[in-house]
Amino acid sequence: MTFRLTVLSPENSIELEVLKLILPGLEGDYGVLPRHAPEIIALREGVMKVAGEGFEEYYTVKQGLAEVLPEKTTVITEYFKREA
DSSP: OOEEEEEEOSSOEEEEEESEEEEEETTEEEEEOTTOOOEEEEEOSEEEEEEETTEEEEEEEOSEEEEEOSSEEEEEESOEEEOO
């Protein structure tokens, strides 16, 4: 089972179907799986790990917020960049 991840910044955006997401929260790293309880998470600068069917990607993100819902997660950040 997957959920939709949308990442938005002033300069860029992406949408992915993912199995697992690790966010750099203010209070530590935060894991998100499908059907997660609704929550708002404050983000610190760090690395966001995204795992889907057959892929794993890492993104550097700056401060922002994440809205977690059972079927989707939206990350709004000042900046993000996929790491090689």
